[in-house]
Amino acid sequence: QQQVKQSPQSLIVQKGGISIINCAYENTAFDYFPWYQQFPGKGPALLIAIRPDVSEKKEGRFTISFNKSAKQFSLHIMDSQPGDSATYFCAASSPGNQFYFGTGTSLTVIP
Amino acid sequence: DAGVIQSPRHEVTEMGQEVTLRCKPISGHNSLFWYRQTMMRGLELLIYFNNNVPIDDSGMPEDRFSAKMPNASFSTLKIQPSEPRDSAVYFCASSHITGGIVAFFGQGTRLTVV
Numbered sequence: 001q002q003q004v005k006q007s008p009q010s011l012i013v014q015k016g017g018i019s020i021i022n023c024a025y026e027n028t029a030f031d032y033f034p035w036y037q038q039f040p041g042k043g044p045a046l047l048i049a050i051r052p053d054v055s056e057k058k059e060g061r062f063t064i065s066f067n068k069s070a071k072q073f074s075l076h077i078m079d080s081q082p083g084d085s086a087t088y089f090c091a092a093s094s095p096g097n098q099f100y101f102g103t104g105t106s107l108t109v110i111p
Numbered sequence: 112d113a114g115v116i117q118s119p120r121h122e123v124t125e126m127g128q129e130v131t132l133r134c135k136p137i138s139g140h141n142s143l144f145w146y147r148q149t150m151m152r153g154l155e156l157l158i159y160f161n162n163n164v165p166i167d168d169s170g171m172p173e174d175r176f177s178a179k180m181p182n183a184s185f186s187t188l189k190i191q192p193s194e195p196r197d198s199a200v201y202f203c204a205s206s207h208i209t210g211g212i213v214a215f216f217g218q219g220t221r222l223t224v225v
Contacts, residue, residue, distance in 0.1 A: 034213065043115075043202050043216030044154070089154065091214075098144065098167060099204075099214050101154045 003027060004092050006102025013109050019077040021105045023090035026071065030092040034099075035064065035075050038087045047088070048075070080109045115217035117203050123223045129191040132220045135184055136205030144214060145178055145188050146202040154202075160186065172197075193224045 005024045013019045023033075034049035050057045050064040050073065057064045063076040077084055090102040116135040124130050136143050144159040158168040163180045171178070175194070180186040190197055200221050204214040 036216075043204075043219050045216065046213050049213065093214075098156050098159050099206075100156075103153045 002103070003100035004090060004102045006090050006105060008105060009103065010106040011108070013080045013107065015080065015082060015109055015111050017080050017109075019075075019080045019084070019107055019109070021075045021088055021090070021107075022072065023074065023092075023102050024070075024072045025092050025100075027092070027094075028071070029094045030100075031095070032093050033064070033066065033073050034091050034093075035062075036089040036091065036101075038089065038104075044089055077107075080107075082109045082111050085109050115203055115205050115215050117201075117217035117220050119220060120218060121221045121223075123225065124193055126194055126224055127192045128224075129189065130193045130197075130222060130224075132188040132190075132201050132203075132222070134186045134188070134203030134217060136186070136203070137215055138184065140205035140207055140215075141183065142206040142214075143180060143186050144204040144206070145186070146204065146216075147199045148202060148219070149199045157188070157201075190222075193222075195224045198223050 007022050035047045036044035037047045038044040048059050048062050050066050052068050055066050061078045066073045085108050088105045091099045093099040118133045141162050145157040147155045157170045158178045159166055160180045176190055178188045200219045202216050202219045204216045206214040
């Protein structure tokens, strides 16, 4: 059973546009929701993370929106750049337990 | 800190051979994870350790796979005998159990079994 469901599988955005990736979860014990960025040939790298006591967190052009009642969270990339082209994974975890990853979204930003 | 260190970066082996992948977690981290990544299945958790103790190995595909963590600074993932379907990128990640939970990933080992 997929603990974290991620969509879309792939996304193509024009330079300067907004990229939006969505994730949903079922386990209410999750208390940490990170997003990872992975470039070809590299390991996933932490991009931004949020805990469920806040509804939004922003770091530069990257924003996580969190809806606790709907058990959904999303990543917004503002002013998308070609250098943002990568695979993005959402994840969820609780203390002492494993990280559950979404299936990944391949983002392509067209110049 | 050098981050999570994995070796080798690339491994090509013949079917039936034993393969050992190595991982050095970030100093001070007490959780260690082994993941496998393929195009078909994405990132799959194989096993994870807390304080050197295996907590959940339900993701290990079969008995051909084994993992050990003899101390806080070293872990191995062994495949014996290897099969072509084991070809994938294997990632090790480490994290703190409590507090700011962040999983740091190594660069991965690309395994090809021919």
